[in-house]
Amino acid sequence: MRASAAVALLALLAAGCASVRGTGDLGLVVERADGAVQVVDTTRMARLARIEGLGDLSHASAVFSRDERYAYVFGRDGGLTKVDLLRGRIVRRIRQAGNSIGGAISQDGRVIAVSNYEPGGVRLFDAVTLEPLAEIPAVGADGRRSKVVGLVDAPGRRFVFSLFEAGEIWIADVHDPRRPQVQRIREVGRQPYDALVTPDGRWYIAGLFGEDGLALVDLWHPERGARRILPHYGRGERRLPVYKMPHLEGWAIAGRLAFLPAVGRHELLVVETEGWREVARIPVHGQPVFAMARPDGRQVWVNFAHPDNDTVQVIDTESLRVVRTLRPGPAVLHMEFTPRGEQVWISVRDGGEVQVYDTERLEPVARLEARYPSGIFFTARAHRIGL
Amino acid sequence: MRASAAVALLALLAAGCASVRGTGDLGLVVERADGAVQVVDTTRMARLARIEGLGDLSHASAVFSRDERYAYVFGRDGGLTKVDLLRGRIVRRIRQAGNSIGGAISQDGRVIAVSNYEPGGVRLFDAVTLEPLAEIPAVGADGRRSKVVGLVDAPGRRFVFSLFEAGEIWIADVHDPRRPQVQRIREVGRQPYDALVTPDGRWYIAGLFGEDGLALVDLWHPERGARRILPHYGRGERRLPVYKMPHLEGWAIAGRLAFLPAVGRHELLVVETEGWREVARIPVHGQPVFAMARPDGRQVWVNFAHPDNDTVQVIDTESLRVVRTLRPGPAVLHMEFTPRGEQVWISVRDGGEVQVYDTERLEPVARLEARYPSGIFFTARAHRIGL
Numbered sequence: 001m002r003a004s005a006a007v008a009l010l011a012l013l014a015a016g017c018a019s020v021r022g023t024g025d026l027g028l029v030v031e032r033a034d035g036a037v038q039v040v041d042t043t044r045m046a047r048l049a050r051i052e053g054l055g056d057l058s059h060a061s062a063v064f065s066r067d068e069r070y071a072y073v074f075g076r077d078g079g080l081t082k083v084d085l086l087r088g089r090i091v092r093r094i095r096q097a098g099n100s101i102g103g104a105i106s107q108d109g110r111v112i113a114v115s116n117y118e119p120g121g122v123r124l125f126d127a128v129t130l131e132p133l134a135e136i137p138a139v140g141a142d143g144r145r146s147k148v149v150g151l152v153d154a155p156g157r158r159f160v161f162s163l164f165e166a167g168e169i170w171i172a173d174v175h176d177p178r179r180p181q182v183q184r185i186r187e188v189g190r191q192p193y194d195a196l197v198t199p200d201g202r203w204y205i206a207g208l209f210g211e212d213g214l215a216l217v218d219l220w221h222p223e224r225g226a227r228r229i230l231p232h233y234g235r236g237e238r239r240l241p242v243y244k245m246p247h248l249e250g251w252a253i254a255g256r257l258a259f260l261p262a263v264g265r266h267e268l269l270v271v272e273t274e275g276w277r278e279v280a281r282i283p284v285h286g287q288p289v290f291a292m293a294r295p296d297g298r299q300v301w302v303n304f305a306h307p308d309n310d311t312v313q314v315i316d317t318e319s320l321r322v323v324r325t326l327r328p329g330p331a332v333l334h335m336e337f338t339p340r341g342e343q344v345w346i347s348v349r350d351g352g353e354v355q356v357y358d359t360e361r362l363e364p365v366a367r368l369e370a371r372y373p374s375g376i377f378f379t380a381r382a383h384r385i386g387l
Numbered sequence: 388m389r390a391s392a393a394v395a396l397l398a399l400l401a402a403g404c405a406s407v408r409g410t411g412d413l414g415l416v417v418e419r420a421d422g423a424v425q426v427v428d429t430t431r432m433a434r435l436a437r438i439e440g441l442g443d444l445s446h447a448s449a450v451f452s453r454d455e456r457y458a459y460v461f462g463r464d465g466g467l468t469k470v471d472l473l474r475g476r477i478v479r480r481i482r483q484a485g486n487s488i489g490g491a492i493s494q495d496g497r498v499i500a501v502s503n504y505e506p507g508g509v510r511l512f513d514a515v516t517l518e519p520l521a522e523i524p525a526v527g528a529d530g531r532r533s534k535v536v537g538l539v540d541a542p543g544r545r546f547v548f549s550l551f552e553a554g555e556i557w558i559a560d561v562h563d564p565r566r567p568q569v570q571r572i573r574e575v576g577r578q579p580y581d582a583l584v585t586p587d588g589r590w591y592i593a594g595l596f597g598e599d600g601l602a603l604v605d606l607w608h609p610e611r612g613a614r615r616i617l618p619h620y621g622r623g624e625r626r627l628p629v630y631k632m633p634h635l636e637g638w639a640i641a642g643r644l645a646f647l648p649a650v651g652r653h654e655l656l657v658v659e660t661e662g663w664r665e666v667a668r669i670p671v672h673g674q675p676v677f678a679m680a681r682p683d684g685r686q687v688w689v690n691f692a693h694p695d696n697d698t699v700q701v702i703d704t705e706s707l708r709v710v711r712t713l714r715p716g717p718a719v720l721h722m723e724f725t726p727r728g729e730q731v732w733i734s735v736r737d738g739g740e741v742q743v744y745d746t747e748r749l750e751p752v753a754r755l756e757a758r759y760p761s762g763i764f765f766t767a768r769a770h771r772i773g774l
Contacts, residue, residue, distance in 0.1 A: 024452075024453060068412075296542040298589075
């Protein structure tokens with residue numbers, strides 16, 4: 001071996017070695033306009049890498065491999081991209097459908113599911129190779145293909161999702177991911193448009209676009225079907241123009257209470273999760289979009305729709321009052337807590353930065369430049385159910 | 388550079404590079420008799436490394452750095468050892484006291500706290516260097532130094548612990564870890580011997596050795612002091628000889644119910660966590676030691692004291708019945724679930740192995756050789772409060 005070749009090889013290996021580090025404090029920040037993601041470190045509150053070439057990242061979301069090394073990014077253009085956080089590069093990228101809306105990773109980490117609008121259905125992929133495993137066409141009782149929304153993972157190696165046009169909730173068992181077994185719950189309500197599952201993976205709740213109320217399924221007893229809760233929740237509440245239907249993933253569940261963005265109103269609804277009944281309403285600054293609970297459940301942080309989207313409010317979950325109004329800047333799009341809750345990261349799209357707040361002092365402690373940042377996702381999600 | 392030197396250097400670098408991997412699926416298995424730990428991988432269900440030289444590991448426990456790369460192992464001999472899981476080696480080891488009983492890591496990951504019997508108190512160390520930061524001597528209202536037990540971390544960069552002889556619960560704020568601020572709750576009950584904090588970090592519960600009942604502190608309102616709950620819980624229940632006081636960390640909290648090992652009886656107590664009242668008792672195979680909830684709260688797994696310690700029972704938390712009795716082998720000491728609950732790892736000390744069970748089929752799917760294994764700790768603990 002010639003010395004120059006050896007030196008080049010050494011440099012190459014040294015570059016590889018630079019990424020010997022833990023992955024529990026990593027995360028992704030989506031830079032939507034550029035089809036790029038940043039890899040960030042929540043300990044040093046710093047950017048580690050920037051990766052381009054992920055396609056259309058409008059409403060993009062991400063899940064993580066169980067070792068917290070890889071992110072799977074779901075783009076609006078049907079792109080599914082596997083990113084290596086340690087090497088700061090794309091491992092593989094496929095265009096799996098024309099138009100997708102989100103994805104999930106199975107409990108055992110082996111299967112990636114992507115939900116699609118067009119053609120409506122769910123596709124399953126091998127988490128290691130991204131090879132296709134199966135497709136579940138979303139043909140409801142109406143005989144037509146529905147858009148699929150509200151896809152989440154659930155315990156028992158299952159995925160749960162909703163059919164928009166057909167008004168159904170399906171549960172796919174992926175023990176054999178090449179032959180998923182599907183259980184169908186019919187007539188759950190008109191036009192489910194989004195959904196969430198509680199942190200323990202038991203309760204699946206779909207919002208309805210076509211009527212008021214929400215559809216609740218007990219995943220311990222799917223044979224009991226869906227029941228309607230919060231019958232007045234929805235567009236029927238509208239007194240104000242609805243700028244944006246709130247995300248259901250944006251529900252905060254803190255202890256025995258859930259905090260829901262009201263639709264079209266400047267309020268947060270407080271619901272007790274035993275009987276799923278409304279117990280209070282909290283007046284807030286604008287139409288809430290996301291209400292996120294700090295991991296210890298003591299605070300809920302809320303951001304708002306246009307034209308109030310420069311503001312974030314912090315609610316105390318004991319007094320049910322706003323304890324602080326913050327103005328991070330123009331177009332606050334998303335918030336993500338560190339897993340033990342000492343920090344929250346906030347994307348300020350039109351401010352061109354991500355701000356890190358100390359959740360106790362309620363003050364910014366760091367700012368990271370980012371080009372039109374939107375979603376923020378930390379690797380700790382790998383260890384949680386239903387994300 | 389000569390070719391042979393280059394090759395040697397390449398080999399060295401390649402060895403370093405071998406540990407470029409995620410750390411979210413790693414864990415430690417304590418091999419008590421040898422003062423050793425195994426580093427394990429829960430995805431491949433395999434051993435990655437074995438590390439010796441950790442001293443007396445009776446009742447050893449471990450916490451993890453927020454990046455999930457390093458473990459801090461607390462030994463009975465006062466040893467505090469920082470282990471690099473990626474390199475499979477000890478980074479630093481100190482003997483911080485004569486006799487210790489456990490430790491914790493602060494919410495921000497910067498401070499390690501160790502509780503000591505002799506001399507009684509808590510010592511704080513820098514998580515990076517293990518340099519000592521401060522000592523909190525446990526001198527109670529009785530003017531004497533107490534043994535410290537039940538040390539946990541809590542939100543707000545706090546540590547909470549109990550003073551055995553003095554019967555007090557102390558809360559140390561470590562915002563400035565060189566000058567911890569201590570809040571003392573006096574007269575909580577006689578001889579607190581162990582404690583737990585609920586998964587949200589709000590409720591600190593200490594078991595009492597000197598009388599019946601448990602001391603409960605609301606960490607959202609420490610100024611309210613401690614109150615007594617479950618007045619009949621404790622040694623007063625004894626109808627059978629008590630082979631081992633059950634661990635309080637062994638309480639399972641699943642949804643709104645807590646499952647407690649009864650003291651000295653072949654029963655699990657079921658308590659609702661709103662009013663902390665007993666609602667049921669479940670007859671089990673022996674005197675329970677640990678009752679651990681599967682992360683989705685659907686099952687509780689229980690192991691037992693001698694002479695029934697070859698057995699594990701699985702409780703369904705809905706029917707409150709034993710649904711399976713397993714016999715992993717002689718001396719089942721500990722159980723640890725993977726963070727999304729698809730597996731549980733069980734140490735079978737006198738069988739010389741760790742068994743991995745599929746928690747759905749309730750059958751073993753892997754076995755790993757280990758010399759007298761005791762505690763099992765997965766890196767996902769880094770992301771949780773109170774562990």
